[in-house]
Amino acid sequence: MFRNYVRNPKLDSPLNIALVRIVLGLYLIWKVVSINWNAVGEWPLFPYGYYEIFAFDIGLASLPYLQWIVVIGLVCFVLGYRLRLTSFLTSIILTYMSIILMMIQWSGNTEAIFMSVFIMLFYGLYSEQDVLSADGVRRTRNRDLNELNSFLTTRNLPSYRADMLRSALLLIAILYFGSGFAKIVHGNPIEWATATSLGRHIRSSHYRLGIEPVAGQLLLDMPDILIALGALTTLILEVGLLIVLIFGLPLTIVVLGLIGFHVGVYATQGPIFLDMIIVLLFFMSWDKIHSYISTGKSIDLVYDEHCYFCARSLYAFKLLDLNKTVNFYTQYNTPAEYRERENVNFDDEMYVFADGNVYRGYHAFRRLFKQFAVTAPLSWFMTFPPVAAVGKRIYTYIAKNRDRHFVCSYDPSEQS
């Protein structure tokens, strides 16, 4: 259910790399737009003023503008556009903003932004591994048409390394390990893992925040032995994650335990560790889930072998085809039953043959989107008449002008 990238960073598909990038970017956008940066800049004093050197007037006044620069950077990051540059510049600005925020809100909620910055930078460092991205599609221009055709029509794809996820997983494990280590070495683990200590921590937070969550009361009413067991398990899970990763022990049970612990804290005290739940989910086997919920029915796709633009456009779909359910054909090797059909011209449009139906042009793309779980919602969206009307016009324009604007037709003799 969860992948140990530390032991094996190789994947059959680059899907997980892309999905984590998208979720990380959207999560950070959500956090950044949720904060009133005007208020942060206007705060009269900093209760946690260790970093007051960064609180110079121009910097504070710029926070509301920097927020939107960061959002633009994060949108580029989500799309995977110029990953190295966007991750670096966005990280610098976001780190600066978070340092100011930290002086007002010294909490795990803010610390999680720094954790995310490290992960973003790992993406920048290993950007060439993130092929299912705008950069990945851009890089296809460095491949010739023969190479792309052969990539599309082959059955076996290479494996993909995910060193950014490997580094990110180690980073998270180190943070947990440090938390558990501190309780054992700096604190007193025997006293910490008791119902008395954990119960006092929970009750104190209820009084301090002025809340009385039902789940919190229920937990405090439980037998002491169960509360102590919860505390001890937390300690073991925090220290255990790093050990499990290094020695290749079963990971899923530890990660599920940590998520369960965070959900428990959410119910009994509030969303203190919500960020950690999101971050731990990064390491799920999303490729397997995608493979499971994507349709298993095969479809046949026929595209123009001389069209460079078409081959580049289909590149991302090939990467999404984990179940190998899309048979890519060109007009020259397509099955005779399709070639012999009337009203079919493979030089003009792309075709998809599925479930006994023929889809052409815009509708072929729509049917292709429907094939994969992650793109299926877009397929549904593409059926709306206004979207379809605009989409068909765009497709027709590109199809008619591909020679002129999209470096499309290649003379096969030039490819030798």
Place this chain on the structure above:
Amino acid sequence: MIAGLTAIDIIAISSFIGFFSFTALAFKLRNRSNTKEVYVGTVLSVLLIVNLVGLGALPFIDYHKYTYPAEQENTYQEVYLVDSNGKELRYDTRAVHPNSIGQLHYHLSADNYDEAGEFFLEQAQEHRSELMTGGPPETSWWTFPLPSRNYEWNVNELNEYDDFVAVIFYEVTMYYENNSHEVQHLDREIYHVTTEDPSVVSEVNHVS
């Protein structure tokens, strides 16, 4: 110290500039052998040391939460508003979002309390008028949840209060029973009051 900078200032600046300079260098030399491994190895090693020692400089964070066993006594701070009739209302921290005003008194000097109090009073009045006019509170359904759930006002409750005229910072000490998480009693003492009308505060029916 350099030009009036404290040791903490120098560490903070060095950590920020040093980290991003190192990152820029790694990005620049990414195609040389082992550059990426050295970068990741260095970052994770520093992070590990920071997390083992419990001292770091941003962006290197530690995640030490609830490190120590809870003591039999626990002191924290509560913030209350007072209306012109001397009636108290617990502070709704959404008014000073993104701060959660948990432990201010450990970090503010006494001189800063009036400044903080005035700010809290001003923000509370603004937040109240937003809630009363049906305007958006500082946090909405779509915003990322605050790190902790806090006490929140509602319109019916606010209708029972006149204009807010003072802010009281209480220091609360919780006493637990021996070897138990049951609360024995609470001591609540006024730590600081910010108001232009001290007579109102003298009439306050302090919360028990």
